[in-house]
Amino acid sequence: MAGQRGDDGDSQMSPDLVAPMVAFLAHETCPVSGEMYVAGAGRFARMFVASTKGYVHSTTEPTMEDVAQNWAMINDETGYYIPADLTAWSAAFLAHLLPSGTEPDAT
Numbered sequence: 001m002a003g004q005r006g007d008d009g010d011s012q013m014s015p016d017l018v019a020p021m022v023a024f025l026a027h028e029t030c031p032v033s034g035e036m037y038v039a040g041a042g043r044f045a046r047m048f049v050a051s052t053k054g055y056v057h058s059t060t061e062p063t064m065e066d067v068a069q070n071w072a073m074i075n076d077e078t079g080y081y082i083p084a085d086l087t088a089w090s091a092a093f094l095a096h097l098l099p100s101g102t103e104p105d106a107t
Contacts, residue, residue, distance in 0.1 A: 012041045020044075034085070050080040051089060056096045 021039035024030055036047040055070040067074070083089035 017042050048082050050077075050082045051093065052076055052080050053078075 018039040021037055021044050025032075025037065036049075038045050038047050052075065053073075055067075055073045057066055081089075081092055083092060
């Protein structure tokens with residue numbers, strides 16, 4: 001957190017270096033809402049939660065061994081998905097349950 005160190009790093013973590021992000025996020029022209037951003041020491045970035053494609057088990061009773069055997073696929077970040085909200089994530093996560101060729105409801 002800004003201002004908690006007692007060394008020369010204090011000037012780099014000044015609240016003044018976070019204020020521009022705070023001001024923009026509160027401004028009427030800011031194009032986002034409900035997003036996560038980080039700021040400090042003159043650096044500004046978007047932080048986000050994403051979901052990998054994961055692994056879909058082909059039968060109704062997966063085991064711990066199935067999870068272990070597919071651990072690499074579960075953690076593969078190739079083609080990860082950044083949901084806009086919990087509803088979008090739920091639709092994408094459960095899309096494998098829909099009949100073939102059906103798209104999840106994006107509303």
